[in-house]
Amino acid sequence: MSRIAAIYPSDRVTLREVGLRDGLQLVKAPPTTQEKIDWLVAEVAAGVRHFEVGSFLPAARFPQFADIDDMIAAASALNAHSAALTLNERGAERALRTEVDELVCVVSAxxxxxxxxxxRSRAEAIELVRHVATQRDAQAPAKLVNAGISMALGCSLAGDVGHDEVLKLAESCLDAGADIVGLADTVGYAGPRAVGALCARMEKLCGNRPFIIHLHDTRGMGVANAAAALDNGARVIDASLGGLGGCPFAPGATGNVVFEDIVFLAETMGYSTGVDLAALGRARAIAEAAIPDETFHGALKRAGPPNNASWAAGPAV
Amino acid sequence: MSRIAAIYPSDRVTLREVGLRDGLQLVKAPPTTQEKIDWLVAEVAAGVRHFEVGSFLPAARFPQFADIDDMIAAASALNAHSAALTLNERGAERALRTEVDELVCVVSAxxxxxxxxxxRSRAEAIELVRHVATQRDAQAPAKLVNAGISMALGCSLAGDVGHDEVLKLAESCLDAGADIVGLADTVGYAGPRAVGALCARMEKLCGNRPFIIHLHDTRGMGVANAAAALDNGARVIDASLGGLGGCPFAPGATGNVVFEDIVFLAETMGYSTGVDLAALGRARAIAEAAIPDETFHGALKRAGPPNNASWAAGPAV
Incomplete structure (x- = not known):
């Protein structure tokens, strides 16, 4: 089995927790390292296995990610798959010296x-993917390289983004050595029709390889977009506990699609996630206590799953 | 053109505003009649044409609907399509003497x-549909009879609900003289797979006739379920401004699916709704001022539509 298929098997749905990275990007009073580790431990206990644990950004500008090495070590000790953002060569160099399992590069659509x-230009961003993949091959061949295409479903600066353009970039990222490509609706512009259409074409492009869909719930379409992605071949979905992660381009807007709600969605669609919602609630309580000024979203937290009906891994109809 | 096709044309999507009925069912301090009329006027100005304006329930127990005659007259003066709940013979008798355009009966799944x-039994509820339809034929043949099947996608008492059972009930309602049948996820148990599967079978049963999908956002699946319904033949969707309408069976849960967000969803899916979101915001402000203790939901209100990209009646891809 290939490296990528072992981590992101194409016959099941994998939910990636991005709350410890994307969810903390804009947080004013970040949690302590111990609080983040407690949160991670609790989410692993709930059955979550894939985490973005931080970013290799300058600690001076992003103090919330200064403990990235500790977070990677903590994930490794828990046998969880860890990913970290590497936005430049320096970050990639640092990442390759750690136990991180996945380096995440970003290419704007x-x-x-x-x-x-x-x-930098998009071409330069793809060259960075190539550089990271080459360094990875030489120094740490077991690690994955993930290339996320931001603004893939609409751009706060450029407006509409053509699917042809996104697919060309995705192909370039794969050619440059990325193991997996993510499509991000960074500013929550899309509805399910666009997400479904793009994912269907992406599935064709990727063949047996998985791809990631990264959704923001800015305009309330997050769950519907995730459903459309699942219906059109996406098998890896980014989400964050409580929907943490506001959008710098849409003040007051909600953040990533809510992890708990995506668990429920996937289960009702017949995809077993391996995640226990009650245990996930305990992780949420830890995160809420650690960053009390942040708004946590999500309907499952309020209502709980239906307690007298079939819903896990598909409803009885 | 048949009566039903004139009101709910099958070649476009109709959004029914149920906030003035379902949305006020649990409100502790209801708005005044004038406030409700101001809200109605503002929503008509935003392009909304179909409203549940109240219920023919005993005014002593449901004072928020004591002004149902005034609300019907107001809708009529605005040339808007009005519907009202008629849960018993007495209510239907009263409704038939008004200008209400649609009598809504409810059958539990x-x-x-x-x-x-x-x-009462389900059989008795269907007999009431027959009685109402017969009286309508005799006294006011221009009015529509709508039979809503509550708990059609899961029941807070009985748990799972089989699709065969729901379709049998829907057929019985149509046989009893209902012009249109609604399928309600009253307690928000369903995900999009179940909604899509049930709607696909309902479309087959109904042939050229439209049917209604009535969704609650209790577990955050409302928008995804609406998308699945649209993908599977539903052309009439109930929603309420700000998602008003809590669920008596799930305390603290959100209510109906948010009207504003469903407008955005439908438009991104290529269905022109004729509704202006900015003008809808003005209706919302009126409703919020009238019932300040209620929580209004919805992402479009927070983020606004993408201001530099195509989204209305389908995205450019």
């Missing part, structure tokens, strides 16, 4: 956003 | 809920 957000 | 909620 639009030239305008690439220049504004990363001060 | 399960015997347990029918007895507990209405103190």
């Amino acid at each position: 639009t030239e305008a956003h690439s220049q504004a957000n990363m001060r | 399960t015997e347990a809920h029918s007895q507990a909620n209405m103190r």
